[in-house]
Amino acid sequence: MVTIKDIAKAAGVSPSTVSRVISNHDRISSATSSKVKRIMEEMGYHPNIMAKSLVSKTTKTLAIMLPRPAEELFKDFFFGELLRGILTHSTIAGYDMLLTAATSPMDEKETVSRLVFGRRVDGVILLSSRVSDPLISMLDKQQFPTVLIGRTDEQAGILSVDNDNEQAAYDATKHLILQGHERIGFVSGPPNLTVSLDRMAGYRRALQEQGLELRSEWVVEGEYLQHSGYRAMTFLMNLQERPSALVVIDDAVAFGVLHGLTELGFAVPEDICIVSFNNIALSELASPPISSIDIGTYQLGYTASQMLIRRIVDQPSVHQNRVIIPHRLIVRESSLLSLPKRVK
């Protein structure tokens, strides 16, 4: 390993000078600078990142905290797209990403503590927001640069990027209502995630506004997994009174819903219509293609990285703490009751 001292000796200058050449200090003669640079090149010098971090108290690294075990994570393609957005921006900005997954919920706080208090990272990105999350309050109390994908009620210091999920679900539901549906169900995600709650609220508002029935047995909570959508169907479609349309929390879940419906002998959209969220690449290729709310997943990730790094770089953060990424409904066959002519 060639160090700054080796370069200094070879160049006949002091280590301080070499350090200054590396950091492009202004008051260095161009003669010294180019000589030192040449020698660094020749000797294959690479700065020791750890040593630099130790003194600069900065790591140029961001932690991505994966929600719960990695095990279940990437089954939902949403996260891949989110990571893609984060990674693209952070790479441009010169930051590395530390991917961490907690093995257990208790372990989660410990992991973050280790990274945050151990000064291993300069900021944290939380990929999903749970209701009253102890992690969030801890990071807020420490005033540690943090960006949350989602929302949090109490912590004002935390940055967040989100969609207007309430409005998005309202739009999805309204779309079904405009197609003539009056019995609309909701296949939701885990109720401890704010995104589930917000979408549920939008669904409710749309129904109430139109004076439509809000049946509790038409609302099914589950996970963000195909399996979950599949299971929801075995329940919902065996009810006495079945919904004629469904709002589904996520495309991966919608794939399961589709699968379940097919197996039970129901046709989409003829027997039942579907609108979902996230608009992953494959929803277009499903059969039938799935109508989905595009929430700008990539943009969500990209913006999260952007906000966080901005916050880290200029401390007095004059920027806004919360950004809402716009959504839009992509209508496809799954929600068009009878393809050529619209009902009503």
Added chain:
Amino acid sequence: MVTIKDIAKAAGVSPSTVSRVISNHDRISSATSSKVKRIMEEMGYHPNIMAKSLVSKTTKTLAIMLPRPAEELFKDFFFGELLRGILTHSTIAGYDMLLTAATSPMDEKETVSRLVFGRRVDGVILLSSRVSDPLISMLDKQQFPTVLIGRTDEQAGILSVDNDNEQAAYDATKHLILQGHERIGFVSGPPNLTVSLDRMAGYRRALQEQGLELRSEWVVEGEYLQHSGYRAMTFLMNLQERPSALVVIDDAVAFGVLHGLTELGFAVPEDICIVSFNNIALSELASPPISSIDIGTYQLGYTASQMLIRRIVDQPSVHQNRVIIPHRLIVRESSLLSLPKRVK
């Protein structure tokens, strides 16, 4: 920030003693140990990871080098699954993962140099193997702990996890032949990836072994993207003589193939049969469900992490350098010519 010195002062011992308590040194009286531990707890001590790394010359971090820009990456769900495997094991083993994406190919070597020579990571995982990759030879020359998902011909020092892709493609092709097909095409990936080459070779062997025609216009090279499969169809299905079956390099591509065929008015499997690779979760839910070679993607990632960490921990590496993960063909409707009765 509370440091080891603060703890030492508060406990009335020397910093060395505190350090030894932390690392569970044997010759420390249990009295001192418990006192120091109590005080650490009280004062909220967390070791500075950078300082520790600097002296221990170890980072407990692995770099995952993403193939080329993150931009195109997660569109293929294969990588999500791979990451899941890697992450699960590395978390268990107490290693963090640094996710790095190069903005450009030239930039790639620079990025790795920075991490490797800068002693930022203890090992590197390369997610895909290109033919005569300069990165691989560099890492091999440095004798830096590296595991490659794929294969490399020259570098004996590099660890690798792979499938027997030649045999896998042979199996896929043979399956189609056994269904009675004689005109079989191949929708491949980029020819600079070893996986593309290996699968191509297996496809060839199966055809030759049966004395079947090997038409160059039935072999189309592209990317690992849906789009690519779609485009391949507009070409292949406009030929005078069309294949009656296709081996497709990857499920995401197969989705594009399916999409293209549907648009062109061809039915699967009636008009053309398909077998693909990777067996991502959604291939089962396509319509028709796609026959696919399960290559144990998760296992591939898990094993990669395992081999690399083992290599890092006990230097004299007596373990094997190359591991092959078994594959198996999952037959679904897309390759069953006429569902109930088999042809021939």
Added chain:
DNA sequence: CTGAAAGCGCTTACAG
């Protein structure tokens, strides 16, 4: 424009 010195927070032989 450049150098000597102190220090970032830890670990680890070397003594005792």
Added chain:
DNA sequence: CTGAAAGCGCTTACAG
């Protein structure tokens, strides 16, 4: 069983 000292590889006031 414990402490003092040196050192990991860098940066940064402080002088000049």
